Amino acid sequence: MNAQKRKKVVIAGGGTAGWIAAVALSRQLGPLLDIILVESDEIGTVGVGEATIPTAKTFHRLMDINEREFMRATNASFKLGIAFENWGQVGDRYIHSFGQIGKGVWMGDFHHFWMEARAKGLAGDIGDYCLELQAAEAQRFVADEKSTLSYAYHLDATAYARYLRTISEQRGVQRIEGKIAQVNQDSETGDITALVLVSGEQITGDLFIDCTGFRGLLIEETLKTGYDDWSEWLPTNSALAVQTEAVGPAIPYTRAVAHDAGWRWQIPLQHRIGNGLVYCDAFMSDDKARSTLLGQIEGKPLTEPRKISYVTGKRHKAWNKNCIALGLSSGFVEPLESTSIHLIMIGVTRLLQLFPFGDDVTALRDRFNAMSAVELEKIRDFIILHYHQTERDDTPFWKRCRTMDVPDSLKARIELFRENAHAYQDGDDLFRVDSWVQVLLGQRLQPGAYHHLAQLMPAAQLEKAMSDLKNGIDAAVSKMPAHHAFLNSYCLENAA
Numbered sequence: 001m002n003a004q005k006r007k008k009v010v011i012a013g014g015g016t017a018g019w020i021a022a023v024a025l026s027r028q029l030g031p032l033l034d035i036i037l038v039e040s041d042e043i044g045t046v047g048v049g050e051a052t053i054p055t056a057k058t059f060h061r062l063m064d065i066n067e068r069e070f071m072r073a074t075n076a077s078f079k080l081g082i083a084f085e086n087w088g089q090v091g092d093r094y095i096h097s098f099g100q101i102g103k104g105v106w107m108g109d110f111h112h113f114w115m116e117a118r119a120k121g122l123a124g125d126i127g128d129y130c131l132e133l134q135a136a137e138a139q140r141f142v143a144d145e146k147s148t149l150s151y152a153y154h155l156d157a158t159a160y161a162r163y164l165r166t167i168s169e170q171r172g173v174q175r176i177e178g179k180i181a182q183v184n185q186d187s188e189t190g191d192i193t194a195l196v197l198v199s200g201e202q203i204t205g206d207l208f209i210d211c212t213g214f215r216g217l218l219i220e221e222t223l224k225t226g227y228d229d230w231s232e233w234l235p236t237n238s239a240l241a242v243q244t245e246a247v248g249p250a251i252p253y254t255r256a257v258a259h260d261a262g263w264r265w266q267i268p269l270q271h272r273i274g275n276g277l278v279y280c281d282a283f284m285s286d287d288k289a290r291s292t293l294l295g296q297i298e299g300k301p302l303t304e305p306r307k308i309s310y311v312t313g314k315r316h317k318a319w320n321k322n323c324i325a326l327g328l329s330s331g332f333v334e335p336l337e338s339t340s341i342h343l344i345m346i347g348v349t350r351l352l353q354l355f356p357f358g359d360d361v362t363a364l365r366d367r368f369n370a371m372s373a374v375e376l377e378k379i380r381d382f383i384i385l386h387y388h389q390t391e392r393d394d395t396p397f398w399k400r401c402r403t404m405d406v407p408d409s410l411k412a413r414i415e416l417f418r419e420n421a422h423a424y425q426d427g428d429d430l431f432r433v434d435s436w437v438q439v440l441l442g443q444r445l446q447p448g449a450y451h452h453l454a455q456l457m458p459a460a461q462l463e464k465a466m467s468d469l470k471n472g473i474d475a476a477v478s479k480m481p482a483h484h485a486f487l488n489s490y491c492l493e494n495a496a
């Protein structure tokens with residue numbers, strides 16, 4: 001690319017990925033770029049992807065997105081974590097919350113203290129020591145200058161893309177409606193030179209961002225980048241999605257309820273609930289999935305159940321030639337921990353940091369690809385943990401998941417916790433120690449030992465520390481308003 005002229009960025013696709021890319025590039029690098037987004041109303045978007053993680057809040061702040069305005073526009077609710085039901089064993093329930101559990105010290109994390117206190121009969125459940133988890137259970141919420149709650153959002157995916165489009169267009173992004181019929185390449189370099197629409201219009205560019213969804217029109221159908229298939233570890237390959245009327249006030253967490261061959265999501269928005277059944281079609285027929293979903297949802301369906309098929313895995317390279325894949329075109333790890341929108345946000349943040357202004361971008365591209373790959377592999381391991389670390393053997397699906405071989409990286413983590421209760425967060429890890437601990441314990445992994453640092457404290461001091469923590473959390477939660485009451489007043493049209 002010529003380093004002197006304004007760069008022309010062409011975004012193919014206008015789903016969540018396309019419009020997040022448009023918002024970010026226009027907000028941060030707008031004066032240096034010409035940005036065009038092409039989308040086809042006829043093709044439409046995947047229409048799911050409604051639960052986020054707390055990084056969405058940070059991303060919105062960086063992008064100057066007003067929280068109240070965004071929540072009103074997308075009928076969003078607050079999310080404090082995910083309740084996992086029937087995962088370790090049928091009848092089990094635990095919450096993976098976004099919060100910090102207790103207070104650790106430099107020599108050891110809080111759960112080592114908790115295990116010692118527990119062994120001495122001085123502690124309750126681990127969740128008693130987490131503010132977000134207790135607020136979720138009590139269905140309470142507050143967000144003000146004094147609040148330290150770590151939270152994310154449930155949002156209406158279609159409204160979100162529409163909202164981001166409005167902001168992007170205000171910031172100078174040009175939207176072109178039309179179906180891409182052909183992708184032209186340079187005969188020597190293989191770089192993409194133009195998108196050709198059905199109308200015949202040609203859209204040329206320097207950098208192309210593929211946000212065309214699972215098909216990967218540019219990155220795969222054109223550039224043949226290749227795909228790492230991870231279905232041996234994450235065997236679900238189908239989802240049925242249906243929206244229902246709300247039956248009560250929105251709860252501040254997602255529900256992920258395991259069933260015979262996968263799990264079911266329930267995502268509460270202000271005006272409706274998003275539901276879906278994730279399953280592996282080798283273990284459950286589409287008819288059975290449909291009847292299971294319709295038999296378990298609460299509230300009147302607002303839409304017909306819609307099937308979405310996918311292969312879990314990742315594109316060999318997120319950036320190939322002059323094309324960067326974002327969103328579903330770059331790969332997909334199923335939605336159990338709501339990580340896909342995060343991956344779009346972090347992907348575009350990386351692009352902002354490593355934007356290719358020079359002519360030679362080989363090393364830049366390698367760096368971008370290496371970072372993207374390791375990030376997704378770490379998330380993959382965390383998701384596999386939920387399936388593999390279980391005592392369930394009541395169906396062929398769960399027997400398979402429990403006994404399957406898992407990546408060595410995950411094996412090592414499980415063993416580390418099994419032996420001595422150690423968990424860690426590396427530089428590339430999205431999930432913090434608290435997340436690993438909540439899920440490892442929630443999935444019934446009982447460590448054989450733990451760090452004995454709490455034995456250095458007198459029992460009375462340990463007991464007081466535990467009860468002070470719990471009492472402080474209980475008192476803070478009791479002062480919070482109900483989630484739905486807070487949500488209603490926060491999203492009022494005339495609220496500040």
Ligand SMILES: Cc1cc2nc3c(=O)[nH]c(=O)nc-3n(C[C@H](O)[C@H](O)[C@H](O)COP(=O)(O)OP(=O)(O)OC[C@H]3O[C@@H](n4cnc5c(N)ncnc54)[C@H](O)[C@@H]3O)c2cc1C
Pocket residue numbers: 012013014015016017018038039040041043044045046047048049050051052157178179180181211212213214217239241276308310326327328329335338339340341342
């Ligand atoms: C079952 C399921 C549940 C999910 N749940 C979550 C969740 O809870 N949380 C989360 O973070 N993520 C979730 N995801 C992922 C999330 O839905 C996606 O990451 C997100 O919606 C981004 O999708 P996308 O923009 O990449 O693709 P899409 O929404 O498919 O958009 C593709 C765009 O490309 C355009 N396009 C395609 N071909 C052409 C063409 N030839 N010409 C012109 N335009 C074209 C389409 O019109 C559309 O605008 C889930 C995914 C699935 C499958």
